Each structure stands twice: as structure tokens, then as C-alpha cells.
Amino acid sequence: MTDTTDTILVTGAAGFIGAYTCRELRARGANVVGLDNYNDYYDPQLKRDRVAALCPDVEIAQIDLTDRVALEALFDKHRFGRVIHLAAQAGVRYSLENPHAYVDSNLIGFVNMLELCRHRGVEHLVYASSSSVYGDSATPPFSEAQRIDRPRSLYAATKAANELMAHTYAHLYGLRATGLRFFTVYGPWGRPDMAPLLFSRAVLAGRPIQVFNHGRMRRDFTHIDDIVAGVLGAMDAPARPAGENAAEGGPHRVYNLGNHTPVELERFIAVIEQAAGRPAEKNYLPMQPGDMVETMADTARAQADFGFEPATPIDTGLPPVVRWCRDYFGDKA
Numbered sequence: 001m002t003d004t005t006d007t008i009l010v011t012g013a014a015g016f017i018g019a020y021t022c023r024e025l026r027a028r029g030a031n032v033v034g035l036d037n038y039n040d041y042y043d044p045q046l047k048r049d050r051v052a053a054l055c056p057d058v059e060i061a062q063i064d065l066t067d068r069v070a071l072e073a074l075f076d077k078h079r080f081g082r083v084i085h086l087a088a089q090a091g092v093r094y095s096l097e098n099p100h101a102y103v104d105s106n107l108i109g110f111v112n113m114l115e116l117c118r119h120r121g122v123e124h125l126v127y128a129s130s131s132s133v134y135g136d137s138a139t140p141p142f143s144e145a146q147r148i149d150r151p152r153s154l155y156a157a158t159k160a161a162n163e164l165m166a167h168t169y170a171h172l173y174g175l176r177a178t179g180l181r182f183f184t185v186y187g188p189w190g191r192p193d194m195a196p197l198l199f200s201r202a203v204l205a206g207r208p209i210q211v212f213n214h215g216r217m218r219r220d221f222t223h224i225d226d227i228v229a230g231v232l233g234a235m236d237a238p239a240r241p242a243g244e245n246a247a248e249g250g251p252h253r254v255y256n257l258g259n260h261t262p263v264e265l266e267r268f269i270a271v272i273e274q275a276a277g278r279p280a281e282k283n284y285l286p287m288q289p290g291d292m293v294e295t296m297a298d299t300a301r302a303q304a305d306f307g308f309e310p311a312t313p314i315d316t317g318l319p320p321v322v323r324w325c326r327d328y329f330g331d332k333a
């Protein structure tokens, strides 16, 4: 045992949200240990470069969430008081092609984390859920009180399942768990499989972009800085009094973390065109299976419980992403 309960484990630490979370935790002077398997869902070199740029002083154990022996050994080595669990197989469309990756990382891996948190005395598990849980059962603005029982993809189903699993552990064992439903996160060092980077790179390189549902989509694009503020706000929020959230299952709570300002895809592309200094060549395509037409977070609960106040509109948040793509990908944009 090398440390005390002050140590925070961040899983998915080489990922987009994880690396920024590690950076902010280190800036606040926290003891942080990371975990990531550096898988090749997208270029692992981008993950390594991201870690080098954002959180070079964080030790990141290369472990897969399904490897229970290695996970046990990590928890033997450190005494984690809090766990921020962000590692997962992300992506809606990929879940149609490769369902087993979602079962392994998001279901088996999630149970492994719950078990370790339960048995190793973790005081608070903060984990990533997703706006995609709202699927067909909710209407925007999405509030946490709405139903989430009609997911549109296996990815969404695994995230909804995570919330049920966390509820169970909170209810049965008193494990404090907080689920965060992130809404389309963007920023420099973002995910290369998501629209902000796909569009920025294509426009910079003069390649056509694929605009689904003929551009009739509205997304609650949320800047990474606002997300990280929300993750740490949720982690630090005082535990709610027993009984107050009994309907949610003991000390389990879920929160939307979104910008609360959905943006038309066409307007989003216009900001990229402006920043890139060239027009986009748009290929309009039908709606993709699994996608949602509109997402919009009702953030009243997060605001009430830990003062969540997203501050970055796309007009200021998106141009730096285009500039970062130009710098990082250069000719390969």
C-alpha cells in the first residue's frame, strides 16, 4: 500500500474526458492514478500524445477492465477513496458493428468496478453515463425524471444498464454512486470518431462531410471544460441525506451534464467553416440507425446540487478545436 484514501482513480485516463479530468485534478493538487487499456477503437498514438500534453505526471496503469486479477492488484497497491469511472466502449454507430466490445467493457467491466468499490471501501464512485439513455422514451429538454427504458442502440442500453447496476449496489450495499449523463462533448484532443473532429478535419482538408438526417439534427454540444467542472463538482458534492433520494435507490444519483443549448447541425458546421476559412462540401444522408434527432439537457438538478453552470458556447469553444486539428493533424487532417 503506497497511499491513503485521498488517492483518486480515474479510469479511461488516456481518453478524451479522462485526460482532462486528470489534468484538472492534478492542478488542484490531488493524488491521481489512471487506468486505461489504450485500445485501438481510435488511434492509440492520439491517446499517448493526449496524455503527454495534458497529464504527463499521472501514472496510468495499462489494464483492461475485464482483467479482474490486474484490477485487484491495482487496488492492492493503492487505497482509492474515490473512483471516477470513465473507461467504456463509446460510440453509438460502432455498437451496431461490434456489440461484444460493449458487453465486455461496459457491462462486465462495470460490474468489476462496482465489486471493487464495494469491497475496497471506496467512498464515492462517479461514473459516465450518456444522454443517449433518453432514446425514444423522453422528449427534450431531457430531465433526469424522464423514463430511459427505450434505448436506440446497444451502447445506450449498456449505459442505462450501468445506472440500474449502480442503483442496485447503492441500494444493497450503501455504495455512494453518481452517474453523469454527458451530452456530446467536444474540445481540443477530442474524439476522432465524433462530428466535431470529423467535420473540422474534413473541412480543413477539403474533403466532403457526411451530414445525417439531411442536417435536421440538434445537438447539445458541451465543451470539455464545462464537463470537467461538472465531473469534479459531482465528485465533491456533499452526500445527500439518507432517505431524500430513496426513490433512486439509496445513495445513487444521476445528473445531466450538458450545455442546455441545442445547436442545429448546420449552424455548427457554419462555425467550423468560419474557423477553417473555407466552405464545407456537404453530403446529405438519411438518419443513421441508433441516432437521436435532438438532445438537450435540463441541468436544473446539477445546478441545484453542485452549482453546474455551463459557460462555453460553440462560438468560443469550437474555433480552438479547428485550430488544434490543423496543428495536430497537419497534412493528415
Ligand code: NAD
Residues within 6 Å of the ligand: 011, 012, 013, 014, 015, 016, 017, 018, 035, 036, 037, 038, 039, 047, 063, 064, 065, 066, 085, 086, 087, 088, 089, 090, 091, 104, 105, 109, 128, 129, 130, 131, 181, 182, 183, 184, 185, 186, 191
Ligand atoms: P474515449 O474513448 O476517448 O475514452 C475512453 C477511454 O477508455 C479510452 O482511452 C479507452 O482506451 C479506455 N477504455 C475503453 N475500454 C476499456 C477497457 N475495457 N479497459 C480499460 N480501458 C478502456 O471516450 P470519452 O469521450 O473520453 O468518454 C469517456 C466516457 O464518457 C465514456 O464512458 C463514454 O461512454 C462517456 N460519454 C462520452 C461522451 C462524449 O461526448 N465524449 C458522451 C456521453 C458519454
